[in-house]
Amino acid sequence: MKGSVAVVAELGRRSIRQTFRRPQLIAPLLVIPTLLLAVQAAGAGRAIDLPGFPPVESFFDFLLAGAMLQSALLAGNSGGIALAIDIEMGFTDRLLAAPIPRFAIVAGRLAGTAAMGAVTAVWFLAIGLIFGVRIEEGLLGALLMIALVTLAALSFGTLGAALALRSGSASVVQGTFPLVFVILFLSTAFFPADLLLEPARTIARFNPLSFIAEAVRDPVISVFSARELLEGLAGIVLVGAAGLALCSLALRRRLRLG
Amino acid sequence: MPAIEVSNLQRAFSAGVLAVAGIDLRVDAGEIYAFLGPNGAGKTTTVRMLTTLLRPTGGSATVAGHDVVAEPAAVRAAIGVALQEAALDPLMTGRELIRMQATLHGIPRAEGQRRADDLLRRVGLVEAGDRRVGTYSGGMKRRLDLASALVHEPRVLFLDEPTTGLDPVSRKSIWEEVEALNREGTTVFLTTQYLEEADQLADRVGIISAGRIVAEGTPAALKAEVGKPRMELVLAAGERGDCVEVLSRFGDPLPPRDGTLMIEVAAGSAAIAPVVRALDEAGITVESLDVVEPTLDDVFVAKTGHHLEGDEASEPGTGEAEAVSG
Amino acid sequence: MDIALATDWATIRALVRRSANELIRVPGAAVPGVLAPTIFFLGLTAVFGNLTLLPGFTTGSYASFMVPVSMLQGAGFTGAAMGVNLARDIELGLFDRFLASPAPRWVLLTGLVLSAAIRSFIPATFVFLIALAVGAHLPGPGGLIVTYLCVVGTATIAACWSATIALRFKTQSAAPLMQTVMLALVLCTTAYAPQELLTGWLATAAEYNPFTQVVDAARQGFVGGVTWEGTWPAFAVIAALTALLGALALRGMRRTAY
Numbered sequence A: 001m002k003g004s005v006a007v008v009a010e011l012g013r014r015s016i017r018q019t020f021r022r023p024q025l026i027a028p029l030l031v032i033p034t035l036l037l038a039v040q041a042a043g044a045g046r047a048i049d050l051p052g053f054p055p056v057e058s059f060f061d062f063l064l065a066g067a068m069l070q071s072a073l074l075a076g077n078s079g080g081i082a083l084a085i086d087i088e089m090g091f092t093d094r095l096l097a098a099p100i101p102r103f104a105i106v107a108g109r110l111a112g113t114a115a116m117g118a119v120t121a122v123w124f125l126a127i128g129l130i131f132g133v134r135i136e137e138g139l140l141g142a143l144l145m146i147a148l149v150t151l152a153a154l155s156f157g158t159l160g161a162a163l164a165l166r167s168g169s170a171s172v173v174q175g176t177f178p179l180v181f182v183i184l185f186l187s188t189a190f191f192p193a194d195l196l197l198e199p200a201r202t203i204a205r206f207n208p209l210s211f212i213a214e215a216v217r218d219p220v221i222s223v224f225s226a227r228e229l230l231e232g233l234a235g236i237v238l239v240g241a242a243g244l245a246l247c248s249l250a251l252r253r254r255l256r257l258g
Numbered sequence B: 001m002p003a004i005e006v007s008n009l010q011r012a013f014s015a016g017v018l019a020v021a022g023i024d025l026r027v028d029a030g031e032i033y034a035f036l037g038p039n040g041a042g043k044t045t046t047v048r049m050l051t052t053l054l055r056p057t058g059g060s061a062t063v064a065g066h067d068v069v070a071e072p073a074a075v076r077a078a079i080g081v082a083l084q085e086a087a088l089d090p091l092m093t094g095r096e097l098i099r100m101q102a103t104l105h106g107i108p109r110a111e112g113q114r115r116a117d118d119l120l121r122r123v124g125l126v127e128a129g130d131r132r133v134g135t136y137s138g139g140m141k142r143r144l145d146l147a148s149a150l151v152h153e154p155r156v157l158f159l160d161e162p163t164t165g166l167d168p169v170s171r172k173s174i175w176e177e178v179e180a181l182n183r184e185g186t187t188v189f190l191t192t193q194y195l196e197e198a199d200q201l202a203d204r205v206g207i208i209s210a211g212r213i214v215a216e217g218t219p220a221a222l223k224a225e226v227g228k229p230r231m232e233l234v235l236a237a238g239e240r241g242d243c244v245e246v247l248s249r250f251g252d253p254l255p256p257r258d259g260t261l262m263i264e265v266a267a268g269s270a271a272i273a274p275v276v277r278a279l280d281e282a283g284i285t286v287e288s289l290d291v292v293e294p295t296l297d298d299v300f301v302a303k304t305g306h307h308l309e310g311d312e313a314s315e316p317g318t319g320e321a322e323a324v325s326g
Numbered sequence C: 001m002d003i004a005l006a007t008d009w010a011t012i013r014a015l016v017r018r019s020a021n022e023l024i025r026v027p028g029a030a031v032p033g034v035l036a037p038t039i040f041f042l043g044l045t046a047v048f049g050n051l052t053l054l055p056g057f058t059t060g061s062y063a064s065f066m067v068p069v070s071m072l073q074g075a076g077f078t079g080a081a082m083g084v085n086l087a088r089d090i091e092l093g094l095f096d097r098f099l100a101s102p103a104p105r106w107v108l109l110t111g112l113v114l115s116a117a118i119r120s121f122i123p124a125t126f127v128f129l130i131a132l133a134v135g136a137h138l139p140g141p142g143g144l145i146v147t148y149l150c151v152v153g154t155a156t157i158a159a160c161w162s163a164t165i166a167l168r169f170k171t172q173s174a175a176p177l178m179q180t181v182m183l184a185l186v187l188c189t190t191a192y193a194p195q196e197l198l199t200g201w202l203a204t205a206a207e208y209n210p211f212t213q214v215v216d217a218a219r220q221g222f223v224g225g226v227t228w229e230g231t232w233p234a235f236a237v238i239a240a241l242t243a244l245l246g247a248l249a250l251r252g253m254r255r256t257a258y
């Protein structure tokens, strides 16, 4: 047990180092969501006048959680790409041949993804504070948001990792990039469910990302609600459990096929 | 008019690497000139400057009578280029590639078609001509690249390491093609890491190391410069006696190494029979005997202190930076 | 003179043919370029569709309002993709073949740009047909011609910009710079809502962003009538940006100092 902790820590350190050494890889994770946040907050800013929009100070406040989760999803995708590159270069085979637990390979990679998630949460909190977002729940609320986004990135990362393990191809994982936006548009990340058009409205009500988004948004726009938090956590666990199950299947298949 | 004339040509890269540190050379029309040097010596950098793909940071060069900086278009019209790595679009067929090259040189359609047929035949790619380049072997790619460089019948042909990575048979076929082109009047400037290639093909060889030409001349003259052929002998155990005296009749003795006696023999292999006979008469038994001709590697060692192959010490910005990031 | 022009034209055609190979000979190569603008179109329409309830929209259909933006975005991505391909060709040494040939540099650039302009019809038309399927207004022939001219113009601008970046950085990892700038150029306009409804910084940015003229012109036929006053500024902007960015790209090509 102690041994595997050390292995995971070492692989995690490697993946975090790798993530932060390549600014050209991180930049898009932050730049595109930031650009969309800025453009949508101002371009659709009048949306808050629509009948039925929840009471918020500005559309920017509402969108902040969506931007964070967009980054977290992209981080999960790029973590998958990094793992696929490792597989393509044979690094993963070297690990599989070593006397270390299999899950360490995935766990190490997820550490990097989670770290990316934390960075994006802090980034968007900073942007929010600069542009006048007031977090209703204060410092504790902010910390809660960081924790949730980090966990969300972790759970999205399991999906990226599963895809990487299954396909073993960086370009296949890269190709799922547009899916990130499909998932986002079909959730309440950018707009309240009641105001979405069908069929997005119905899908968003069941999309786990909607629950995660509500939980991250809650501390910004209203007083703390345990229910929203629990629903968000449930969404994260659901996605993470599904991702881990897929990872384990993909890993087993990979070992079976050699 | 010389085909290529280079004076104090230099190229510095931003990282502070002086890849080409001031070279002078002159290649006459109709010559094959080989640039011989190890990895990182500056061969590709020089070729890129002479083919207008890279701007020099000092000095000057003319190719086919045109200055590479002032009249790049005229230079491009006169030269054919096959660069290292033979970068070819894998999605095109061999024939399409040659025809595109013809178009780039302003050759009309019908004529381009005709030349493509001719060239494919010439380099033995008729069968493969309508297959995508992505399916070609390394040797086929090199031959196609060579063919495409010939489509406009250039006066001066640049070949950057045309045979690196090829097996001996493919290498031979490229050599034959280059020799044939040269007989037809094309001036050839080629770079190589292979002594044999320079020796075999070139009228003159320039040896480049760390961005400088350290020796230049015909292969024979260069080799003569480092010394005469030498004979190496190993005698049966205990035989020493007066053999030194016998051998010195045939040439100046060299210091022995690991029990091997060495003498210089101006006559080369022709000296073997008389030496063996003389030793036999003196009653000395020879275990082995060999005549070693000087090679271009000897020239290289004499000029730089390094061996040409398997010795990277002469690379200016050694591979360390890459090792760290990799 | 005539012979020289015929030669140049043959070279341009050869370059266009080579670029078409990519679409014709690589299965699925056209998919990513079509997918991204389609996802954005459908997603943004579903998410922000109810914005048309706000006073200030001249159309009740957000799909009609958004489709020209997505068509331009598709053109922008196409131009950027051309830049990425150029960077790849430079990385692999394929572009040396063109640079070492006597073809004039403007001919090489024109070949690349024309490829992108022609190719931009694919995503634009795909999005257009999807939009019609989900009920967007079908513009008259005049409106459609103006929209398509704006599409071609946008692809040209994007191709010139991306070529400049590719020639400057000579690596495919500069791709985000090509794509993000084009995305920002298209979105920091009246993309999401009419000028009167924009809030905050975007209200100012869209007013001064010359590309707003292009978006508004391309949109005319979808939300109302086409006028010459609403059209010529877009053509002027396209001409000016093409001249500026084309000159930069040409300079990049002439300065082959790697």
Ligand SMILES: Nc1ncnc2c1ncn2[C@@H]1O[C@H](COP(=O)(O)OP(=O)(O)OP(=O)(O)O)[C@@H](O)[C@H]1O
Residues within 6 Å of the ligand: B013, B014, B015, B017, B018, B019, B037, B038, B039, B040, B041, B042, B043, B044, B045, B046, B084, B193, B315, B316, B317, B318, C258
């Ligand atoms: N773009 C560049 N930036 C920085 N340094 C460079 C660049 N291109 C080449 N160099 C350096 O210039 C030196 C000479 O390189 P060049 O490619 O000319 O060598 P070469 O003789 O062709 O070697 P090889 O046999 O490996 O092809 C090397 O040290 C190389 O690292």
Ligand SMILES: [Mg+2]
Residues within 6 Å of the ligand: B043, B044, B045, B084, B160, B161
């Ligand atoms: Mg080289």
